[in-house]
Amino acid sequence: MTAVTERVVERREGFDARVLGVEVAEGLRAILREPVALFFAVLMPVLFFALFAGIFGGYTSPSGLPVAATMLATYGTFAVATVMMVNPGVTVADDRTRGWLRVKKVSGTPIAVSVAAKVIAALPYALLSLLAISAMSLAISGPVLDVGTWLRVVGVLLLGSLPFALLSLAVGFVASSNATVAILNAILFPMTIASGLWLPPGLLPGFVQAIAPLLPTYHLSQLAQAQMTGAGGLGHLVALLVSTVVAAALAGLAYRNLRV
Amino acid sequence: MDGLRHRYGALTALDGVGLHVAAGECVALLGPNGAGKTTLIGLATGLLIAQRGRVRVRGGDPRSAATRRHLGVVQQSMGFPTTLTVAELVRGAAVRAGRPAAAAGPVMAEVGITELARRRSAKLSGGQRQRVALAMALVGDPELLLLDEPTTGLDVASRRTFWQVLARHRDAGVGIVLTTHILEEAASMADRVVVLHRGRVVAEDSPTGLTARLADRTVTARSGVDLDVLRALPGVLTAERDGERVRVTSAEPERVLRAWLPLDDALTDLRVEGAGLEQALFALTADDQQDQRDDEMVGVPA
Numbered sequence: 001m002t003a004v005t006e007r008v009v010e011r012r013e014g015f016d017a018r019v020l021g022v023e024v025a026e027g028l029r030a031i032l033r034e035p036v037a038l039f040f041a042v043l044m045p046v047l048f049f050a051l052f053a054g055i056f057g058g059y060t061s062p063s064g065l066p067v068a069a070t071m072l073a074t075y076g077t078f079a080v081a082t083v084m085m086v087n088p089g090v091t092v093a094d095d096r097t098r099g100w101l102r103v104k105k106v107s108g109t110p111i112a113v114s115v116a117a118k119v120i121a122a123l124p125y126a127l128l129s130l131l132a133i134s135a136m137s138l139a140i141s142g143p144v145l146d147v148g149t150w151l152r153v154v155g156v157l158l159l160g161s162l163p164f165a166l167l168s169l170a171v172g173f174v175a176s177s178n179a180t181v182a183i184l185n186a187i188l189f190p191m192t193i194a195s196g197l198w199l200p201p202g203l204l205p206g207f208v209q210a211i212a213p214l215l216p217t218y219h220l221s222q223l224a225q226a227q228m229t230g231a232g233g234l235g236h237l238v239a240l241l242v243s244t245v246v247a248a249a250l251a252g253l254a255y256r257n258l259r260v
Numbered sequence: 261m262d263g264l265r266h267r268y269g270a271l272t273a274l275d276g277v278g279l280h281v282a283a284g285e286c287v288a289l290l291g292p293n294g295a296g297k298t299t300l301i302g303l304a305t306g307l308l309i310a311q312r313g314r315v316r317v318r319g320g321d322p323r324s325a326a327t328r329r330h331l332g333v334v335q336q337s338m339g340f341p342t343t344l345t346v347a348e349l350v351r352g353a354a355v356r357a358g359r360p361a362a363a364a365g366p367v368m369a370e371v372g373i374t375e376l377a378r379r380r381s382a383k384l385s386g387g388q389r390q391r392v393a394l395a396m397a398l399v400g401d402p403e404l405l406l407l408d409e410p411t412t413g414l415d416v417a418s419r420r421t422f423w424q425v426l427a428r429h430r431d432a433g434v435g436i437v438l439t440t441h442i443l444e445e446a447a448s449m450a451d452r453v454v455v456l457h458r459g460r461v462v463a464e465d466s467p468t469g470l471t472a473r474l475a476d477r478t479v480t481a482r483s484g485v486d487l488d489v490l491r492a493l494p495g496v497l498t499a500e501r502d503g504e505r506v507r508v509t510s511a512e513p514e515r516v517l518r519a520w521l522p523l524d525d526a527l528t529d530l531r532v533e534g535a536g537l538e539q540a541l542f543a544l545t546a547d548d549q550q551d552q553r554d555d556e557m558v559g560v561p562a
């Protein structure tokens with residue numbers, strides 16, 4: 001052994017915002033450079049919106065608002081839930097199967113930072129999806145909301161996407177990449193239909209209408225509509241908070257069973 | 261690391277293993293597949309949680325991210341996102357270790373991957389990926405490097421560069437623990453070799469000490485000296501005749517020869533053969549491999 005010199009390494013200790021920045025940048029690059037997976041998650045809701053807004057947009061909904069306006073809430077929920085439900089879980093499952101999560105687990109990054117970055121990196125795409133729907137709505141039905149209301153709707157939808165992102169992560173922590181896509185879609189689509197996001201709840205069979213209040217997608221779309229009607233949204237807010245707690249518990253449980 | 265014990269179901273991967281690594285020391289972990297080498301690295305990196313025993317790096321627990329900033333790790337079966345470039349990977353590793361992203365440039369030059377900087381990780385060969393992994397381990401200026409089979413997939417030239425880089429960091433005071441199947445690497449690089457065998461340390465010594473301690477050397481020559489006379493010489497373990505040649509085994513061949521040569525002026529064709537590290541390792545773990553084969557035959561569940 002040769003003589004050992006005293007090594008002085010300048011190193012940041014404690015929370016380092018740059019680490020979160022690196023993780024978010026990696027997440028954004030992953031989506032930008034391989035956009036195929038998310039392309040459909042953004043495109044599908046937009047195309048569905050165009051189709052149904054073209055047919056029903058001119059009618060008036062039971063709340064007195066034009067259907068084109070309430071559809072911004074229902075299809076907006078569908079759009080946001082699709083992006084946030086699919087992206088974080090699938091990317092975390094990819095990282096796991098590829099051996100990248102192993103690398104991060106032995107690095108100086110707390111895993112909570114990695115997980116938060118996954119959610120943050122997906123948010124711009126959820127926003128993109130909402131902007132595309134809004135533009136489509138403007139083109140088909142003209143302005144149906146004032147700017148302030150629209151901003152509140154967008155804010156509610158983005159913040160309310162947290163339980164979906166957590167549920168997505170819970171599946172991504174334990175299932176393979178392919179299984180994660182399948183499982184998440186299998187949860188998402190029934191939830192979307194039963195919550196009346198595609199078709200008005202009045203058109204659905206009675207037992208499906210009875211399930212709706214149990215689903216976070218229903219409460220998110222109702223809370224978004226409440227921004228337009230001025231109706232009280234407290235019950236929906238509480239339901240969403242409960243969903244977030246349940247999804248967080250599931251994600252925590254899945255993380256404890258994480259094999260990297 | 262003290263008194264480590266780790267089990268996977270019924271399989272005991274580590275059983276009472278202790279390992280201490282000083283700054284500027286290189287320790288090689290040797291042993292057959294399943295000896296517990298990767299489990300030991302997994303515990304030291306915080307990837308696995310010790311079921312019994314204690315792991316400390318600079319006094320800290322590697323399960324905490326703050327402690328891991330001082331570690332540089334090359335794992336087996338590690339992978340990178342295909343969407344990131346080499347430079348992005350190395351810069352990211354620098355930031356994760358609490359160092360400036362600009363630290364990436366010099367390290368990439370040192371490891372010889374500067375020309376790959378803009379290449380996506382999906383387009384790297386196995387050897388290139390291994391060099392990127394080393395750069396990512398070094399860029400955080402770690403106090404301790406943990407390298408699990410780091411030279412897998414490297415050709416001879418890049419392997420030599422690899423060891424030169426490691427030697428430079430060791431001389432600068434970095435502690436190194438590595439596992440390898442290539443015994444010459446362990447012999448040339450390590451200050452200390454730890455042989456693991458079914459989750460236990462069966463030998464711990466310098467490479468030369470291990471060879472000397474564990475493998476006797478063989479002295480052969482054409483000689484007319486009687487076997488009984490040879491057997492009575494100091495240091496002789498066994499003596500046999502094979503036609504005109506005599507074969508003597510000893511742990512101290514120099515001492516044997518000092519006594520043998522004056523007895524036989526006509527002695528010719530003298531040869532002293534030492535066992536290499538490979539033979540020493542084989543001797544230490546041979547029964548283990550036999551046991552493993554037996555286990556496979558009766559189908560013991562892992």
